[in-house]
Amino acid sequence: MKREDSLIIHVIEDNEWYNRLLIHTLSLNPDYVIRGFHSPMEYFNYKGEPANIITLDYRLPNMNGNQVLQRIKEINPDAEVIIISEQDDINTAVELLKSGAYDYIVKEKEIRDRLLSTVNNIKKSSTLKTRISLLEKEVQKKYDFQSSIIGTSPAIESTNELIQKAIQVSITVTITGETGTGKEVAAKTIHYNSARKNKPFVAVNLSAIPADLIESELFGHEKGAFTGASARRIGKFEEADGGTLFLDEIGEMDIQFQAKLLRALQEKEIVRIGSNTPVKVDCRIIAATHRNLQHEVSAGKFREDLFYRLYGISIELPPLRERGKDVLLLAKHFIETFCHENAIPHKSLSEEAQKKLLSHSFPGNVRELKSVVELAVVMSTGQEIQASEINLNGMDVLNSLMNEELTMKDYEYQILKAYLRKYDDNIKLVAQKLDIGQSTIYRMLKKLR
Amino acid sequence: MENDADKAFNLDELERLSEGDEKFVTEMIGIFINTTQSGLDEIEQSLKKEDFKVVSAYAHKIATPCLHMGALNLHAVLKKIEQTADQTTHRAHLEKLVSEARILTDKLILDLKKLLPDNQ
Numbered sequence: 185m186k187r188e189d190s191l192i193i194h195v196i197e198d199n200e201w202y203n204r205l206l207i208h209t210l211s212l213n214p215d216y217v218i219r220g221f222h223s224p225m226e227y228f229n230y231k232g233e234p235a236n237i238i239t240l241d242y243r244l245p246n247m248n249g250n251q252v253l254q255r256i257k258e259i260n261p262d263a264e265v266i267i268i269s270e271q272d273d274i275n276t277a278v279e280l281l282k283s284g285a286y287d288y289i290v291k292e293k294e295i296r297d298r299l300l301s302t303v304n305n306i307k308k309s310s311t312l313k314t315r316i317s318l319l320e321k322e323v324q325k326k327y328d329f330q331s332s333i334i335g336t337s338p339a340i341e342s343t344n345e346l347i348q349k350a351i352q353v354s355i356t357v358t359i360t361g362e363t364g365t366g367k368e369v370a371a372k373t374i375h376y377n378s379a380r381k382n383k384p385f386v387a388v389n390l391s392a393i394p395a396d397l398i399e400s401e402l403f404g405h406e407k408g409a410f411t412g413a414s415a416r417r418i419g420k421f422e423e424a425d426g427g428t429l430f431l432d433e434i435g436e437m438d439i440q441f442q443a444k445l446l447r448a449l450q451e452k453e454i455v456r457i458g459s460n461t462p463v464k465v466d467c468r469i470i471a472a473t474h475r476n477l478q479h480e481v482s483a484g485k486f487r488e489d490l491f492y493r494l495y496g497i498s499i500e501l502p503p504l505r506e507r508g509k510d511v512l513l514l515a516k517h518f519i520e521t522f523c524h525e526n527a528i529p530h531k532s533l534s535e536e537a538q539k540k541l542l543s544h545s546f547p548g549n550v551r552e553l554k555s556v557v558e559l560a561v562v563m564s565t566g567q568e569i570q571a572s573e574i575n576l577n578g579m580d581v582l583n584s585l586m587n588e589e590l591t592m593k594d595y596e597y598q599i600l601k602a603y604l605r606k607y608d609d610n611i612k613l614v615a616q617k618l619d620i621g622q623s624t625i626y627r628m629l630k631k632l633r
Numbered sequence: 634m635e636n637d638a639d640k641a642f643n644l645d646e647l648e649r650l651s652e653g654d655e656k657f658v659t660e661m662i663g664i665f666i667n668t669t670q671s672g673l674d675e676i677e678q679s680l681k682k683e684d685f686k687v688v689s690a691y692a693h694k695i696a697t698p699c700l701h702m703g704a705l706n707l708h709a710v711l712k713k714i715e716q717t718a719d720q721t722t723h724r725a726h727l728e729k730l731v732s733e734a735r736i737l738t739d740k741l742i743l744d745l746k747k748l749l750p751d752n753q
Contacts, residue, residue: 198694199668199694199695199697199698200664200667200668201661201664201665201668201698202697202698204660204661204664205650205661205698205701208650208651208654208657209650212652243690243693243694245690270693270696270697291697291700292700293646293700293701296650
């Protein structure tokens with residue numbers, strides 16, 4: 185009986201002696217289910233379960249190995265084909281590998297070891313492929329429209345309509361909204377429900393990349409392009425080819441680089457640093473920012489032509505405080521997910537706890553709510569989470585900090601850490617908010633480390 | 634002293650491939666006898682018909698098992714038949730090689746049959 189982890193291997197070999205030898209060699213592993221065929225016709229007439237691996241004699245009656253290989257690839261593209269030949273002919277081997285054969289083994293004394301090791305390698309890579317495919321399905325499920333965009337408030341419903349539209353067409357999307365409103369979740373929801381869902385989703389936080397490294401990060405570089413470029417590296421545009429490139433915090437992008445980005449978006453091609461050859465790229469752009477880009481254009485901080493280039497579907501995510509009872513729907517969803525992931529019995533929110541959540545303004549938006557409810561699940565002792573077990577940021581934190589009686593310097597660090605957390609480590613923004621220089625922040629961080 | 638190249642066959646390689654399965658060794662000897670004999674018959678008939686392509690194909694087909702059965706002399710002659718038949722210009726030489734293969738095969742099969750139970 186075929187086991188869950190067994191491999192089906194078909195042997196196509198017209199030489200009776202070799203056919204038996206290959207079947208015997210492969211049958212030594214009980215996980216392999218082997219079936220032998222003596223001609224291509226016999227094989228193509230077979231209507232049983234398709235093989236994972238096929239060993240194919242190169243010289244067969246009526247058809248040569250290459251012709252059989254092409255037909256196998258047409259009817260069973262997932263099967264890996266190992267060509268077995270009498271000739272140690274490097275040109276034939278290269279041609280067959282180019283045509284999709286997995287390996288080329290010569291009928292010589294080492295055939296048993298070569299064959300078993302090749303089958304083992306295929307098994308390993310097939311296990312990896314299965315795991316990747318499972319993970320991809322899990323990610324797609326996670327960002328399924330129904331489970332990722334939660335809420336029934338009018339504010340989120342109009343946003344949902346736009347997200348649905350963005351899913352249907354491969355148009356550029358700009359997502360704006362306060363920090364923590366779920367810009368990346370919205371971008372992933374669009375990607376994983378769109379026609380590009382089986383291709384990569386690549387996210388880049390532009391505020392976290394120093395200005396002089398942005399070009400290399402996005403466009404890649406050739407070996408020796410600059411000091412430290414010890415090997416060729418492809419950039420995020422090429423990584424996202426066929427899929428979606430999510431440019432987070434695009435409002436923070438250095439104005440000098442904006443012209444290059446505009447050119448890449450217009451021409452749909454990039455040039456790696458140190459190269460003169462343009463590389464065609466096909467990726468959908470989703471840009472996000474917490475800033476009002478139109479204001480940035482007026483202030484001369486964002487190129488007008490780039491602004492219009494990015495101007496596709498514009499989605500503004502509402503802050504949580506404007507989403508009414510969505511707070512409770514989201515809280516219940518986070519509790520459910522957290523309990524499930526941590527194998528904790530399901531918990532609910534008491535009426536008082538619900539009131540407490542509804543009365544809070546959540547300046548950190550959905551991200552803050554998630555942290556608050558997850559902590560509440562951990563802290564709660566019963567099946568129902570009580571209001572007293574919900575620790576909201578703000579006054580509670582401030583009071584507890586004051587009780588700690590820290591030094592002035594320690595308080596400064598606490599404030600800095602809180603702001604960095606709040607603004608996704610965006611140093612430029614934190615400097616603005618605290619009205620201090622960026623160099624002061626770097627100095628404090630250095631001492632802190 | 635007789636060296637490996639002079640022996641009609643050597644089953645060390647087949648025994649290694651069998652992983653201790655004696656039934657498998659016997660089965661493979663039986664298949665070898667049948668396929669080599671019928672293959673050589675095909676070679677002789679095709680040579681009479683001057684179908685050199687078929688001569689080459691059969692020589693090619695039965696040569697490789699000889700390698701694993703340690704029948705190195707027969708393997709060498711069969712490879713020569715394959716190459717000569719591909720060129721098709723040396724009929725006399727080809728006939729000589731096929732006769733040589735017949736003598737080697739008959740001797741080899743006679744010896745191998747002695748290893749089979751009840752001398753099948």
